[in-house]
Amino acid sequence: MSAVWQILQALLCVALAPLxxxxxxxxxxxxxxxxxxxxxxPYRDLIRLLRKELVLAQDASWLFRAAPYLVFSLTWLAAAMxxxxxxxxxxxxxADLITLVALLGAARFFLALAGLDVGTSFGGIGTSREMMIAxxxxxxxxxxxxxxxxxxxxxxxxxxxxxxxxGGIGLEVSMGMALIALILxxxxxxxxxxxxxxxxxxxxxxxxxxxxxxxxxxxxxxxEAASMVxxxxxxxxxxxxxxxxxxxxxxxGEIGILIGLASYGAKIALGAVALGVFETAIAKMxxxxxxxxxxxxxxxxxxxxxxxxxxEAV
Amino acid sequence: MNFHYxxxxxxxxxxxxxGFQLLYQRRIAAVIRSFAVQAAALALAAAWQAxxxxxxxxxxxxxxxxxxKAMIVPFALNWLVVRLGIHKTVETALGIGxxxxxxxxxxxxxxxxxxxxxxxxxxxxxxxxxLAMSVVLLGLLMMITRRNAVSQVVGFMALENGLILAAVGxxxxxxxxxxxxxxxxxxxMILFGIxxxxxxxxxxxxxxxxxxxxxxxx
Numbered sequence: 001m002s003a004v005w006q007i008l009q010a011l012l013c014v015a016l017a018p019l020x021x022x023x024x025x026x027x028x029x030x031x032x033x034x035x036x037x038x039x040x041x042p043y044r045d046l047i048r049l050l051r052k053e054l055v056l057a058q059d060a061s062w063l064f065r066a067a068p069y070l071v072f073s074l075t076w077l078a079a080a081m082x083x084x085x086x087x088x089x090x091x092x093x094x095a096d097l098i099t100l101v102a103l104l105g106a107a108r109f110f111l112a113l114a115g116l117d118v119g120t121s122f123g124g125i126g127t128s129r130e131m132m133i134a135x136x137x138x139x140x141x142x143x144x145x146x147x148x149x150x151x152x153x154x155x156x157x158x159x160x161x162x163x164x165x166x167g168g169i170g171l172e173v174s175m176g177m178a179l180i181a182l183i184l185x186x187x188x189x190x191x192x193x194x195x196x197x198x199x200x201x202x203x204x205x206x207x208x209x210x211x212x213x214x215x216x217x218x219x220x221x222x223x224e225a226a227s228m229v230x231x232x233x234x235x236x237x238x239x240x241x242x243x244x245x246x247x248x249x250x251x252x253g254e255i256g257i258l259i260g261l262a263s264y265g266a267k268i269a270l271g272a273v274a275l276g277v278f279e280t281a282i283a284k285m286x287x288x289x290x291x292x293x294x295x296x297x298x299x300x301x302x303x304x305x306x307x308x309x310x311x312e313a314v
Numbered sequence: 315m316n317f318h319y320x321x322x323x324x325x326x327x328x329x330x331x332x333g334f335q336l337l338y339q340r341r342i343a344a345v346i347r348s349f350a351v352q353a354a355a356l357a358l359a360a361a362w363q364a365x366x367x368x369x370x371x372x373x374x375x376x377x378x379x380x381x382x383k384a385m386i387v388p389f390a391l392n393w394l395v396v397r398l399g400i401h402k403t404v405e406t407a408l409g410i411g412x413x414x415x416x417x418x419x420x421x422x423x424x425x426x427x428x429x430x431x432x433x434x435x436x437x438x439x440x441x442x443x444x445l446a447m448s449v450v451l452l453g454l455l456m457m458i459t460r461r462n463a464v465s466q467v468v469g470f471m472a473l474e475n476g477l478i479l480a481a482v483g484x485x486x487x488x489x490x491x492x493x494x495x496x497x498x499x500x501x502x503m504i505l506f507g508i509x510x511x512x513x514x515x516x517x518x519x520x521x522x523x524x525x526x527x528x529x530x531x532x
């Protein structure tokens with residue numbers, strides 16, 4: 001059965017990701033008093049991009065053409081590994097938080113190369129900023145993984161889900177700190193406000209948009225889809241580690257799967273609304289303050305580990 | 315681990331986190347707001363200790379923390395800031411990043427110090443002491459790294475929050491002591507207010523940097 005659920009999960013990731021982005025945009029529009037596009041608008045955008053003619057820069061190499069496919073497939077693979085509605089998946093033995101970080105890091109690497117490939121100045125600016133954010137976010141992410149592995153004794157998300165559902169952690173301070181740190185990292189990695197504004201094309205502030213400025217047609221569709229899938233991945237990751245209630249474990253049968261799917265839908269919707277409200281309430285940050293923001297995430301994760309040692313010494 | 319213990323641990327850590335929040339903030343209004351939230355968290359910690367230790371007088375401590383430190387002091391500081399016209403960016407003597415790093419090192423230091431000393435105490439007391447000492451050290455750090463007089467006063471108040479946190483965690487702390495601490499802080503607040511006016515009158519600024527030249531250090 002695990003293969004069936006794995007395929008279902010992989011399809012679900014791609015099918016739900018544009019909806020998640022659409023809901024976030026819709027919530028943000030409503031909160032600032034606009035009517036907002038329908039939540040299914042991102043699907044229409046992707047289909048439109050897929051139909052459009054591909055325009056390639058003269059200096060574009062094979063790397064530029066290959067990058068969208070690599071980025072999308074790496075992100076998709078990572079998203080398929082996070083247990084969303086069941087832990088009974090085919091890829092679970094390979095799924096590991098460190099693997100996830102590595103897959104996303106590889107995707108970012110190719111995107112950065114593609115940003116530099118054409119040789120425009122915007123691509124270069126975007127790439128250098130993206131790499132700066134990545135180099136700050138990754139230590140924080142690994143520190144969070146470290147804290148979780150000390151708490152649950154494993155770095156596999158599925159085993160962490162089992163551990164939390166069995167009540168092995170309880171009310172733990174370190175878990176709360178790790179949650180805040182992971183939210184900060186997720187905001188930075190997905191280029192949301194206050195790090196990067198996904199809706200802007202202002203040359204002074206854009207990060208992700210600057211990197212993919214030269215893409216068009218189906219390449220752009222793939223890259224947009226990849227960033228949507230990455231947002232879904234982080235929401236699923238937060239949901240599965242910190243709120244695993246409802247996730248079906250192996251041996252629970254079809255009813256368990258249905259409960260898992262329903263709770264997953266509810267968590268995603270909640271995450272989308274929360275993100276929309278958060279982004280409306282906060283202003284974008286100056287580039288030079290990124291280090292403070294992500295340094296805060298790193299320090300929270302370090303603090304979580306330190307506090308853990310206090311309570312384990314008891 | 316039982317729920318009483320975990321919840322006390324959680325609230326203590328919340329107070330500590332808000333201490334870091336104080337270090338992270340640059341703007342005066344945000345610093346004062348964070349301080350108010352920290353005092354409210356402290357009141358929560360005191361109330362929770364009153365509940366689990368079954369000692370009703372700690373509820374009074376909680377009420378004092380809530381009314382004086384979470385409402386009156388922030389309100390008075392805000393009023394001062396508006397009156398003196400200094401609602402601008404806080405100048406820090408050290409950058410935010412290094413300050414936070416020193417802060418984490420101080421937390422580690424206080425844990426290393428407290429844990430061996432209190433081998434015989436109960437787990438709850440021990441952790442509470444470690445957390446409270448970290449809050450005290452963070453308050454001190456804030457007083458050192460900030461130049462602006464108002465944020466230094468907030469650092470002092472945060473330090474005092476740590477003292478109260480340590481006091482409520484220890485069984486049998488008499489109410490008189492806590493009352494006198496609370497009132498002395500209020501008196502200190504009034505004195506600071508007067509000092510702000512004097513400093514402001516003399517130097518046209520609340521940046522204590524100018525005091526150094528006055529003392530002949532530069």
